[in-house]
Amino acid sequence: MSHIRMLVVATTFLFSTSVLAAGAEDLAADAALHEIVSSSVPHPVAYWSFDQWDGAEPTGDAKLENVGPTLPEFPDFGEVNAALMLKQSAYAVIPDEGPASRFDFDQGDEITIEAWVSLDSMAENAYIIGKGRTGDGDNQNWALRLRSRSGAACVNFLFRSRDVPAEGDNAARPGDWHRWTSKKGFAPGSGWHHVAVTYTFGEPDSIRGYLDGEEVSGAWDMGGATADPPVVDDDAIWIGAAMKGAKSNALDGAIDELAVYRGVLPPEILKSRFRYVPQPPVRPQVPDDKVLVQLYGPISGIASVPQRVGTLLTEWEQVPWAFVRLPNRYDEWGIRDDWGKTLLVRAWGTVELPEGECQLLVRSRGYSRLWIDGQELATTPAQANRSGAHHVVDPLPEVPVEGMRPAAMADRESLVDFRSDGGRHELLWEIIVGGPSFRAEFGETSLSIARGGEMFHVIDAQLLRPLTDMGWTSLAAELQHDLDEQDIATRRAANRRLEPYWHERHEYAIANLKKSRGDMLSIDDVIARKGQRLDHSQAERARDLTDSQMQSESARYFSEHIETIFASQCYRCHGEKKKSGMNLKEHDRLLTGGDSGTAAIVPGEPDASYLVELVSAPEDAGRMPPKGNGLSASEIEKLREWIRLGGDLPQDDVEPVAATEKVDDLTFLRRLYLDTIGMAPTYGEVTEFLAADERRRRQVWIDRLLDDPRTADNWVGYWQDVLAE
Numbered sequence: 010m011s012h013i014r015m016l017v018v019a020t021t022f023l024f025s026t027s028v029l030a031a032g033a034e035d036l037a038a039d040a041a042l043h044e045i046v047s048s049s050v051p052h053p054v055a056y057w058s059f060d061q062w063d064g065a066e067p068t069g070d071a072k073l074e075n076v077g078p079t080l081p082e083f084p085d086f087g088e089v090n091a092a093l094m095l096k097q098s099a100y101a102v103i104p105d106e107g108p109a110s111r112f113d114f115d116q117g118d119e120i121t122i123e124a125w126v127s128l129d130s131m132a133e134n135a136y137i138i139g140k141g142r143t144g145d146g147d148n149q150n151w152a153l154r155l156r157s158r159s160g161a162a163c164v165n166f167l168f169r170s171r172d173v174p175a176e177g178d179n180a181a182r183p184g185d186w187h188r189w190t191s192k193k194g195f196a197p198g199s200g201w202h203h204v205a206v207t208y209t210f211g212e213p214d215s216i217r218g219y220l221d222g223e224e225v226s227g228a229w230d231m232g233g234a235t236a237d238p239p240v241v242d243d244d245a246i247w248i249g250a251a252m253k254g255a256k257s258n259a260l261d262g263a264i265d266e267l268a269v270y271r272g273v274l275p276p277e278i279l280k281s282r283f284r285y286v287p288q289p290p291v292r293p294q295v296p297d298d299k300v301l302v303q304l305y306g307p308i309s310g311i312a313s314v315p316q317r318v319g320t321l322l323t324e325w326e327q328v329p330w331a332f333v334r335l336p337n338r339y340d341e342w343g344i345r346d347d348w349g350k351t352l353l354v355r356a357w358g359t360v361e362l363p364e365g366e367c368q369l370l371v372r373s374r375g376y377s378r379l380w381i382d383g384q385e386l387a388t389t390p391a392q393a394n395r396s397g398a399h400h401v402v403d404p405l406p407e408v409p410v411e412g413m414r415p416a417a418m419a420d421r422e423s424l425v426d427f428r429s430d431g432g433r434h435e436l437l438w439e440i441i442v443g444g445p446s447f448r449a450e451f452g453e454t455s456l457s458i459a460r461g462g463e464m465f466h467v468i469d470a471q472l473l474r475p476l477t478d479m480g481w482t483s484l485a486a487e488l489q490h491d492l493d494e495q496d497i498a499t500r501r502a503a504n505r506r507l508e509p510y511w512h513e514r515h516e517y518a519i520a521n522l523k524k525s526r527g528d529m530l531s532i533d534d535v536i537a538r539k540g541q542r543l544d545h546s547q548a549e550r551a552r553d554l555t556d557s558q559m560q561s562e563s564a565r566y567f568s569e570h571i572e573t574i575f576a577s578q579c580y581r582c583h584g585e586k587k588k589s590g591m592n593l594k595e596h597d598r599l600l601t602g603g604d605s606g607t608a609a610i611v612p613g614e615p616d617a618s619y620l621v622e623l624v625s626a627p628e629d630a631g632r633m634p635p636k637g638n639g640l641s642a643s644e645i646e647k648l649r650e651w652i653r654l655g656g657d658l659p660q661d662d663v664e665p666v667a668a669t670e671k672v673d674d675l676t677f678l679r680r681l682y683l684d685t686i687g688m689a690p691t692y693g694e695v696t697e698f699l700a701a702d703e704r705r706r707r708q709v710w711i712d713r714l715l716d717d718p719r720t721a722d723n724w725v726g727y728w729q730d731v732l733a734e
Contacts, residue, residue: 051272069099100250161194222283343504364431374452
């Protein structure tokens with residue numbers, strides 16, 4: 010049972026369950042809170058535990074589910090706890106109760122709003138609760154929201170002041186928006202958080218914000234601080250959204266223990282709301298001589314490992330204690346997605362280290378800490394924010410062993426002594442990757458070992474990876490290759506879930522293409538006959554183009570009879586000048602129309618063609634051309650005949666395309682490599698090609714390179730442009 014619920018039941022028992030703490034300081038704090046509560050602490054005038062709707066009316070995908078904060082992380086809640094689940098644009102409505110209701114706050118009134126929130130994602134704003142602004146109006150009575158700021162969800166209070174009439178020498182002033190935003194926030198996706206604001210309308214300095222048991226500073230970042238009175242009307246109260254459910258203001262996540270007070274709750278009470286017991290990470294089962302890597306996020310902060318590490322996003326296994334990049338994330342369509350801004354990597358493993366004194370070298374782009382056998386052994390500092398172009402360039406880092414690869418620029422390192430008993434040791438390495446101002450990149454993160462001035466080696470089962478330029482380059486290439494293979498498998502697995510959808514699409518296409526042919530053909534035959542995979546020569550394709558586009562009967566008729574009419578009567582306004590958006594020289598424009606949006610011609614149907622209607626109209630009824638005598642009856646009849654024949658325009662001359670001569674083998678091979686993988690063949694590949702069977706090698710190499718993954722990489726840019734357009 011939460012503190013708020015206990016306050017609703019009986020004020021004197023508000024903190025009766027808080028004596029779960031074992032320390033004397035906690036007991037003293039609880040006693041002080043009992044004294045506060047027993048005085049004049051305001052009761053909530055509206056409270057929603059979301060065990061039931063309590064007068065709220067759900068809209069859209071709003072539902073009550075057992076997803077609220079629970080034991081053991083949150084000791085003030087039970088093992089099962091319902092909360093309001095919202096997907097963006099879903100919300101709950103509380104109808105207004107009329108004038109002077111419990112939800113009406115005017116000048117001098119005190120308000121406290123508190124809630125538990127969990128965000129799945131964050132748009133620009135996320136409404137927790139607000140009165141007014143349900144449509145497009147400027148009638149925001151009050152609202153508690155979250156606002157995105159540098160990727161964090163910050164506590165936000167918003168209201169609009171009402172118009173101030175003229176008084177004496179003071180001119181009338183329109184109302185304005187007034188928004189207060191905290192400087193500190195939390196990462197969306199990081200679980201449950203407690204937020205609250207208190208405010209006295211008319212006293213701008215009275216604003217206070219709270220996040221997870223701490224008072225947070227902030228600023229009036231829109232409209233400024235004001236002593237003007239707020240808007241007060243009879244609009245409804247919405248939970249989870251505003252402005253007709255606009256996604257830019259809707260909350261995507263869950264809300265629990267929402268309460269509104271007509272009064273200011275003491276800071277001690279609001280700070281006591283958030284009681285969180287972090288759960289120690291559970292060591293997973295790790296295969297021998299492997300590293301199990303877990304990716305969590307999003308997290309808040311880059312300078313230390315937070316108590317709450319977000320959701321386990323993915324995990325994978327590898328051999329060396331080194332990292333070059335994160336695996337890619339894919340959505341359900343197999344399309345690249347984003348992991349988030351700030352992430353935590355936990356690498357688990359058991360390694361056998363040689364007996365005796367040794368040195369461990371920890372390298373990381375950002376903050377990391379290394380645990381061996383449950384003891385914290387080393388840390389690296391947080392990544393420095395040096396985005397400007399005027400800072401001093403760092404000197405090249407020194408290395409403890411000559412010939413060793415220095416740390417990459419912007420990477421941090423820590424060198425520590427360690428004595429091993431020669432047995433196996435349990436390792437946990439926690440690494441923060443990325444940040445609000447950083448890319449989610451590892452740099453050259455590695456854990457290495459050396460003894461007695463010897464070369465450092467990256468830790469793995471064999472300790473055979475020297476930390477030299479050549480050794481790291483080779484290791485990085487292997488890690489990159491393994492991640493590439495992992496990405497391919499992940500992408501295919503994600504896309505496989507849509508196989509039934511694509512299978513249905515393909516079956517539909519096959520069936521309808523066959524139907525359109527009226528005979529039973531294979532799909533390859535249908536595609537070939539549709540012109541998507543033609544087997545005849547380039548010369549035949551050129552002849553097809555000439556026959557179908559340049560030599561149509563209506564195009565010839567246009568050249569012989571219509572072009573002179575358009576040139577003398579129409580082109581002056583509807584040629585290059587494009588008056589009213591119409592250019593009669595452009596066939597597409599004839600079919601789609603100018604500014605009117607009405608097609609000028611309907612091929613084969615002169616009576617339905619707007620052009621015929623215009624040239625046939627009386628002079629005072631919008632005839633074209635508007636000046637002169639217009640077209641003669643003979644010219645109009647020729648125009649009708651041209652449209653009846655199809656209304657084609659002659660195409661620009663196309664030079665005949667002759668089949669190219671067969672090129673020599675080396676030219677063919679170079680062109681094939683450049684057209685597929687985008688690189689010239691190596692000497693070894695040329696030699697292999699020339700040694701192959703002359704009768705089949707061209708076809709074999711075409712198939713080989715089409716199956717090469719580098720071909721897909723090379724053509725990504727082209728297909729992105731094609732699909733985008």
